[in-house]
Amino acid sequence: MKKNVITSLILWTFCLVVALPGVAFAQDEGAHVNGFTGNAQSGKELYRRFCVGCHGDEGNGEGNNAEWLDPRPRDFTTALFRWRSTPTGTLPTDEDLYNTVTRGIVGTLMPTWRPLTPQQRVDLVAYIKTFSPKWITQKAGTPITVPAEPAETIEGVLHGRELFDKMQCWKCHGPDGRGDGPSAPTLTDDKNLPIRPYNFHDGTRFRCGETNQDLYKIFMTGLDGTPMPSFADILQPNDAWDLVHFLRTLQPLVHSKSRELWLAYAGSHKDIKPIGAE
Amino acid sequence: MRITYFCCFTVLVLAASAILVSARPPAGGTITGKVTYTGTPVKMKPIDMSKEPVCAKEHNPPEKTETVVTGAGNSLEYVVVYLSAGDKPSAPPSQPVRYDQKGCMYVPHVLVMEANQPLQIYSDDPVAHNIHPMPKANSEWNKSQPPGAPPIDTKWEKPEFIAVKCNIHPWMHGYFAVLTTSHFAVTDADGNFTIKDVPPGKYTVTAWQESYGTQSQEVTVSAGAATANFSYKALPY
Numbered sequence: 001m002k003k004n005v006i007t008s009l010i011l012w013t014f015c016l017v018v019a020l021p022g023v024a025f026a027q028d029e030g031a032h033v034n035g036f037t038g039n040a041q042s043g044k045e046l047y048r049r050f051c052v053g054c055h056g057d058e059g060n061g062e063g064n065n066a067e068w069l070d071p072r073p074r075d076f077t078t079a080l081f082r083w084r085s086t087p088t089g090t091l092p093t094d095e096d097l098y099n100t101v102t103r104g105i106v107g108t109l110m111p112t113w114r115p116l117t118p119q120q121r122v123d124l125v126a127y128i129k130t131f132s133p134k135w136i137t138q139k140a141g142t143p144i145t146v147p148a149e150p151a152e153t154i155e156g157v158l159h160g161r162e163l164f165d166k167m168q169c170w171k172c173h174g175p176d177g178r179g180d181g182p183s184a185p186t187l188t189d190d191k192n193l194p195i196r197p198y199n200f201h202d203g204t205r206f207r208c209g210e211t212n213q214d215l216y217k218i219f220m221t222g223l224d225g226t227p228m229p230s231f232a233d234i235l236q237p238n239d240a241w242d243l244v245h246f247l248r249t250l251q252p253l254v255h256s257k258s259r260e261l262w263l264a265y266a267g268s269h270k271d272i273k274p275i276g277a278e
Numbered sequence: 279m280r281i282t283y284f285c286c287f288t289v290l291v292l293a294a295s296a297i298l299v300s301a302r303p304p305a306g307g308t309i310t311g312k313v314t315y316t317g318t319p320v321k322m323k324p325i326d327m328s329k330e331p332v333c334a335k336e337h338n339p340p341e342k343t344e345t346v347v348t349g350a351g352n353s354l355e356y357v358v359v360y361l362s363a364g365d366k367p368s369a370p371p372s373q374p375v376r377y378d379q380k381g382c383m384y385v386p387h388v389l390v391m392e393a394n395q396p397l398q399i400y401s402d403d404p405v406a407h408n409i410h411p412m413p414k415a416n417s418e419w420n421k422s423q424p425p426g427a428p429p430i431d432t433k434w435e436k437p438e439f440i441a442v443k444c445n446i447h448p449w450m451h452g453y454f455a456v457l458t459t460s461h462f463a464v465t466d467a468d469g470n471f472t473i474k475d476v477p478p479g480k481y482t483v484t485a486w487q488e489s490y491g492t493q494s495q496e497v498t499v500s501a502g503a504a505t506a507n508f509s510y511k512a513l514p515y
Contacts, residue, residue: 080418089419138417167424168406171446182329186448190412222420227445229408229422233430 031094031126036119038094043127046120054109059131069109072193079132080190080225083208088222088230090141091134097125099209106205144220146213147237152245152257154265160246163239165275167231172197175275177250190225197227200250215244306475307499311506313357313469313485319346319512320489325449332404333382333447344387344451345489346512353469354510356388357487358439358455360462361473362494364481368460370395374431377454379407379423384442384452388488390462391454393437399423399430406446411454413440420445439486453488476504 031038047055054073056063061075074081083100084092101121104112113121129135150156164170172187174180177200189195198206208214220240222230235243248254249262266272322342327334334340347355374396378385382403391397401407406424415436423430434440434456444450455462463471473483476499484494485508497506 088421089417134417166406167422168446171406183446183448187445190418224418224420227408227410227420229410229420229445231422233421234424234427 031098031122031129033094033098033122033125034118036122038122038124038126040123040126040130042120043123043125046116046124047127050113050116051124059128065109070193071108071189071195072191073110075191076128076131078190078225079134082223082225084141084221084224085143085217086141086221087144087232088224091138093140093143094122094125094129097128098122101125103209105207107203107207144217144232146216146220147241149212149244150238150241152248152261154261156242157245157249157258157262158265159239160242160244161249161275163235163243164246167234167243170276172227173200177201177247181276187227189227195226200247201252204251204253212244212248215247216240219243307478307501308503309359309473309476309481309483309497309499309506310503311359311471311508313354313359313465313471313487313508313510314352315348315354315490315510315512316352317512318514319348320514322347327382327447327449330382330405330447336381337383341381341383343449346487347387347467349467349469351468353465353467354487355465355467355469356386357465357469357471357485357508358388358390358457358462359465359471359473359483359485359506359508360390360455360457361459361476361481362484364479365459365461366477367458371460372396374398376400377452379403379409379444379450382407382444382447382450384450386452386464388453388455388464390464391434391456392460393456393458394433394435397432397434397454399432401425401427401429407444407450408446409442410445411440411442413438416440416456439488441488455486 030040052063054063054065054069055061055076056066059076061073063073066073079091081092081096084090084096086092086096098121101113101124104110170181171183172181174184179197179199181197184197187195187197206214206218208218218228220230220232220235222228231240245258248256248258251259322344324340324342327337327340344356349355370392375389375391375398377389377397377399379401380403382405399409401423404425406422408420408422409430410420412418413434415438416434421430434454437456437458440454440456442452442454461473461476463473465471478500480496480498482494483497483506484492486492487510490510490512493508493510495506497504
């Protein structure tokens with residue numbers, strides 16, 4: 001009898017010490033976006049219906065369709081994600097993943113998943129996070145702050161242009177932003193597959209979104225798993241905004257005040273130093 | 279009575295010698311050896327830096343690729359040799375290790391550090407680099423370092439061999455060797471290494487070469503020098 005009491009005591013202690021924190025952990029692994037809580041089990045069913053063809057059974061980006069796709073589907077097992085609001089080397093937030101699923105990725109075979117309900121998309125995020133143990137051992141990074149955008153001025157655009165030259169963005173993106181810089185042909189991604197720098201000249205939208213805030217985040221967080229580094233340690237917020245405004249001048253297909261200002265300036269100044277000149 | 283005195287004396291002597299022994303680290307032995315190859319290794323080719331004339335100017339004659347660096351007598355340079363088992367764990371040193379970018383090359387080609395030891399990455403070049411380490415166990419990151427930028431302060435939490443590259447200059451290629459032991463060495467131009475201050479004991483000594491991988495052997499260290507030689511089979515690709 002006494003032995004039984006002791007055994008049950010030991011069992012209860014075990015439950016309290018080991019099992020309870022385990023339950024708390026399991027809850028933490030879910031996903032939380034806009035008041036929705038993701039359920040990985042429901043997410044798994046959706047994944048097997050909509051995502052498995054490209055991203056694969058094991059979430060490693062090796063689905064049946066993968067070998068015909070360029071760029072390749074994301075490998076969730078490495079937990080490396082390009083479009084984040086968090087610093088380079090950190091995990092993205094649930095919202096970042098939710099936004100990517102919602103938005104889709106322009107110029108790739110990843111469509112928008114707006115046809116799914118917000119709850120379903122959060123469920124998918126919760127399931128995607130089960131593919132890598134990094135989601136248990138690490139926390140998502142702290143999102144960078146994007147300060148209020150200053151007014152677009154020609155001084156800002158010219159300073160941004162100077163930065164584009166000095167930071168040597170043109171080595172990959174090309175002097176005119178056509179993605180044809182001297183290093184462009186040698187670039188590879190984290191799977192050692194060739195990857196193209198963004199062509200501002202032909203592009204209207206970015207893969208991470210289309211606003212100036214989205215553009216700001218690209219070079220302040222870096223696109224992890226690609227050659228695009230983070231400039232957060234080097235650029236001050238004002239520098240970064242100037243660079244955003246300059247990048248807008250490289251996009252003839254997108255209307256922007258910065259481009260108007262630049263065209264007027266370039267029309268009346270014939271001695272502008274070309275980018276990348278010694 | 280005499281026996282009591284004798285006993286006290288003996289105890290005192292024993293205690294004193296125990297204090298002496300514990301205060302001084304045990305007599306350090308060394309592990310020395312040479313890393314060589316058999317067969318035909320891949321050829322070191324001159325690096326074409328013509329796309330970055332500032333760097334090309336600094337290397338006359340041009341630098342050669344460093345994936346397999348061979349020396350006289352079939353020796354291998356840049357092989358990391360370390361105690362992979364048997365060593366007592368120690369706190370990582372607070373002294374930072376330094377990694378340099380000079381003339382569009384990484385100096386040194388292979389940098390050894392302990393897990394959680396501070397690492398500083400400097401650039402002395404008049405051109406921008408991006409430092410892109412590609413770890414598996416640790417978190418991958420990628421940062422730009424234009425001319426005049428301050429050094430990057432970082433560290434690695436988990437032990438592994440991490441390839442480092444610069445995407446702007448595709449020939450730039452190096453390694454961080456993150457270990458959990460303070461007993462390690464990197465082979466010199468003649469393939470020789472010396473691991474110093476190894477307490478007596480039985481150890482597994484492991485050699486790691488970036489193209490050929492790891493090799494291990496058991497070594498017993500008593501006071502004095504122990505030897506561990508390694509030989510890799512080289513393939514011409």
